[in-house]
Amino acid sequence: MIRVGHGFDVHQLVAGRPCIIGGVNIPYEKGLDGHSDADVLLHAICDALLGAAAHGDIGKHFPNTDERYRGIDSRQLLRHVVNLLKHKRYSIVNIDATVIAEAPKMAAHIAQMCANIAQDCNLMPDAVNVKATTTEKLGFTGRGEGIAAEAVCLIQCFHL
Numbered sequence: 001m002i003r004v005g006h007g008f009d010v011h012q013l014v015a016g017r018p019c020i021i022g023g024v025n026i027p028y029e030k031g032l033d034g035h036s037d038a039d040v041l042l043h044a045i046c047d048a049l050l051g052a053a054a055h056g057d058i059g060k061h062f063p064n065t066d067e068r069y070r071g072i073d074s075r076q077l078l079r080h081v082v083n084l085l086k087h088k089r090y091s092i093v094n095i096d097a098t099v100i101a102e103a104p105k106m107a108a109h110i111a112q113m114c115a116n117i118a119q120d121c122n123l124m125p126d127a128v129n130v131k132a133t134t135t136e137k138l139g140f141t142g143r144g145e146g147i148a149a150e151a152v153c154l155i156q157c158f159h160l
């Protein structure tokens with residue numbers, strides 16, 4: 001049996017925070033605000049994986065009222081989600097994601113993002129794809145107020 005999952009996340013761009021996306025610290029004048037490291041891409045991927053497994057969402061597993069998650073590296077959250085799926089006997093087939101941002105430019109960092117995600121999900125490199133798009137200066141992403149990410153995944157059950 002295969003199952004599909006979808007995730008979506010948004011974080012505000014503010015001064016004085018690092019801009020960490022897909023586990024890559026991207027040099028930029030602003031960074032993403034949040035309770036954790038605010039890695040919008042990894043959060044969307046966590047939600048896609050949890051959705052595929054009918055296992056709720058990231059806020060349910062890692063509440064932003066819990067001090068254990070303040071400033072946490074979202075790669076730790078992703079690895080935790082991957083383990084949850086493993087315990088439910090699911091393996092990940094592939095992940096496809098899009099970062100929606102006017103700036104900074106993602107292109108030079110996409111390969112490292114894919115490598116980080118593949119490593120954390122125990123996947124071969126060709127099972128992960130990350131894309132980036134602007135919104136042609138329209139909306140909150142176009143005005144540079146925030147960055148959004150969407151992700152889809154397929155998982156398969158390895159029940160005997």
Ligand SMILES: Nc1ccn([C@@H]2O[C@H](COP(=O)(O)O)[C@@H](O)[C@H]2O)c(=O)n1
Pocket residue numbers: 100101102103104105106107108131132133134135136
């Ligand atoms: N923050 C971004 C946004 C886009 N890119 C790359 O630019 C290409 C063109 O984007 P459009 O929104 O104008 O279609 C896109 O294919 C991305 O490769 C980027 O690197 N960083």
Ligand SMILES: C[C@@]1(CO)OP(=O)(O)OP(=O)(O)OC[C@H]1O
Pocket residue numbers: 009010033034035036037038039043058059062063064065069070071072
């Ligand atoms: C990750 C968590 C937990 O630190 O906090 P944020 O960084 O604010 O991110 P969000 O996308 O709102 O998801 C769930 C949160 O509970």
